[in-house]
Amino acid sequence: MxxxxxxxxxxxxxxxxxxxxxxxxxPATPEPSRAPTxxxxxxxxxxxxxxxxxxxxxxxxxxxxxxxxxxxxxxxxxxxxxxxxxxxxxxxxxxxxxxxxxxxxxxxxxxxxxxxxxxxxxxxxxxxxxxxxxxxxxxxxxxxxxxxxxxxxxxxxxxxxxxxxxxRLAGTFRAAVFGANDGLVSNLSLVMGMAASGVGSPVVLLSGVAGLLAGALSMGAGEFISVRSQRELLAATRPTQITLSAAPSLDIEHNELLLVYLARGMTQEAAAHRAAERMGLLDCDCDPSLSLRPELPETPDQHEAIGTAWGAAASSFCFFASGAIVPIIPFLLGLTGHAALVTSAALVGLALLFTGGVVGLLSGTSPATRGLRQLAIGMGAAGATYLLGLAFGSVIS
Missing domain, CATH: 1.20.1260 (Ferritin)
Incomplete structure (x- = not known):
């Protein structure tokens, strides 16, 4: 420093x-108001x-x-x-x-x-x-x-x-909202589509459970690969300390160290200055802004900022599962037919309003507007799948 x-x-x-x-x-006296006398x-x-x-x-x-x-x-x-x-x-x-x-x-x-x-x-x-x-x-x-x-x-x-x-919570919040809403909408759509096709309630329940497990495992696996890949990319781009050990043995007339600093984005002047310092050749009254600074500054580890691959996979699995279980709760409680579908849609609608409201609060905007937006998108996807289920059911029958 x-x-x-x-x-x-x-x-x-x-x-x-x-x-x-x-x-x-x-102030010795309070500022007068604009009120009438x-x-x-x-x-x-x-x-x-x-x-x-x-x-x-x-x-x-x-x-x-x-x-x-x-x-x-x-x-x-x-x-x-x-x-x-x-x-x-x-x-x-x-x-x-x-x-x-x-x-x-x-x-x-x-x-x-x-x-x-x-x-x-x-x-x-x-x-x-x-x-x-x-x-x-x-x-x-x-x-x-x-x-x-x-x-x-x-x-x-x-x-x-x-x-x-x-x-501070941007990454976790993104994963939570994305995972939970994906579980809510995708599994409700699956349940609605299967029910509209005319199959029995046990088959709808089995499809919902399968959708929950398949989606949660897929989300977990995808997040694991994403975070692991990001960590590997960070590790590959992080500069090493090889210049410290290699500098004394370099040929002064063919200074390869200069190329290292040019490749890292330095200007020609700054790169030459840094290479001369590394090789112990600098003996001048130069611009102090070009003086030697640590190549690896003490900053928070980027790997910690993005979290671990296993942690991200587990959280994505749990977030998706917590959303995907909501549409099948009525079927788990023994409801069948239209009563189960209406109850399922109502529960998912409340959950979408809640998650949308939380997004609105954290973004400093209207919770009601964000909640209604989430509700409209989720119910739109479920409604479209229900219509497709009716069409497939009529074709099969």
Missing amino acids: SQDAKSDQNKPRPDLHRTHRSAAAA AAPSAADIKRWRQYLADERAEASVYRDLAQNRSGEERAILLALAEAEGRHEAHWLKLLGDRAGKPRRATLRSQFVGFLARHIGSVFVLALAQRAESRSPYAKDPSATPAMVADEQIHEEVVRGLATRGRN
């Missing part, structure tokens, strides 16, 4: 919570009391999340809670003696608070991001321009925190 980098690391980092607090305390109406007072309850709930969410964090993330969350406290003070000032007993926050805010206290995961941050994006202050003359700007900035702050969590 260079001296400049070390000195940068040794510099004291700002305390975000303290900085935010001092900035909040700086006339006496507030009953509707105004009711709305302000609801804002007050929601600000308190949001501040509590950020404090609860901060309890499970450390370092910079904790400081950011506490700073957000402090900002919500300033908003709370604004509504308290407008309400005065009319504040009354604390009101309950909205059901959405209460739900987010429950998750923050008991889960504290990226799901809570995603919900908080949506809550910040839906702030009504921009259209309310009683809120100050600073409060409107605060809410807009808060959305971006929470988006940044949520992005860290999304990046």
Whole structure:
């Protein structure tokens, strides 16, 4: 590590919570609101009391999340809670003696608070991001321009925190959603197609079980091959330390080491500089940016980032099986005919709504929209297979 980098690391980092607090305390008087000077109406007072309850709930969410964090993330969350406290003070000032007993926050805010206290995961941050994006202050003359700007900035702050969590679970989440939805849709389609062809319920059940096992094994095998191949590709492209041992024996007049660094993508100047350093020939006052750095920097192992082949295979098998078992539950419970098909479709529909809603939450978009999209795609595939089953059944009969 260079001296400049070390000195940068040794510099004291700002305390975000303290900085935010001092900035909040700086103004001698609160910023005036855009509210009219006339006496507030009953509707105004009711709305302000609801804002007050929601600000308190949001501040509590950020404090609860901060309890499970450390370092910079904790400081950011506490700073957000402090900002919500300033908003709370604004509504308290407008309400005065009319504040009354604390009101309950909205059901959405209460739900987010429950998750923050008991889960504290990226799901809570995603919900908080949506809550910040839906702030009504921009259209309310009683809120100050600073409060409107605060809410807009808060959305971006929470988006940044949520992005860290999304990046950490991106691979696992992709495998979970893909595997479970594949199991749900493919096995429901198989069951619907077989039932539509006119075969008996025992045959439909046997087909569903076979589809579950075949699909789960196929998913597991495919994921195993995919991850193993990716690890082998990484191993093949990772540079070795051969230049350290071979450099002293190389012919100076025919410097093959230069070709190594050119092949790795260096410029001619940087490659020549690096080769001279490796061979101990450098004796000049050169550009310090070209000075020798480790060829294999200390970074997280890419192999660990993509996981193990066996782990990926096992998780894919389980995710697919967990989805594929849902369509055959009614048949396992003894239902037959149309009752079994309707129940199967209903169970799969609920599961698709759930997985789509989770996707929506984590992506910061509408859970309802994503859930309905998953439902439409799944039911469309199952319906098409059912029609094909009817056609094949009529041909066979």
